[in-house]
Amino acid sequence: MAKKSKKEENPKVNPELEGFKMNINSFGEISSSFSIDKINEFLNQNVEDKKLKDRKDMEAIKKRKKK
Incomplete structure (x- = not known):
């Protein structure tokens, strides 16, 4: 059997x-x-931090970043 080469x-x-x-x-x-x-910068914008998602002040922080 011949091995298939991966493209x-x-x-x-x-x-x-x-x-x-x-x-x-x-x-x-x-x-x-x-x-x-x-x-x-890309990760901060597109990935939710699991450790910080339950913090009560996260909504306020997200609003400040969007401005």
Whole structure:
């Protein structure tokens, strides 16, 4: 049986993260095509923090961020 070669397909991602690539070199260092600040900003806007979701003051914080 011949092994099938896998074609490298780009994963489906949010349009804001189009072109995002992440690599780990032989020393274990992580490099990416986006800055850490841009990644964190995206995560803050789009991912709910499970640890903070039950806080009573979270609605007020979300309103301040939207302004």
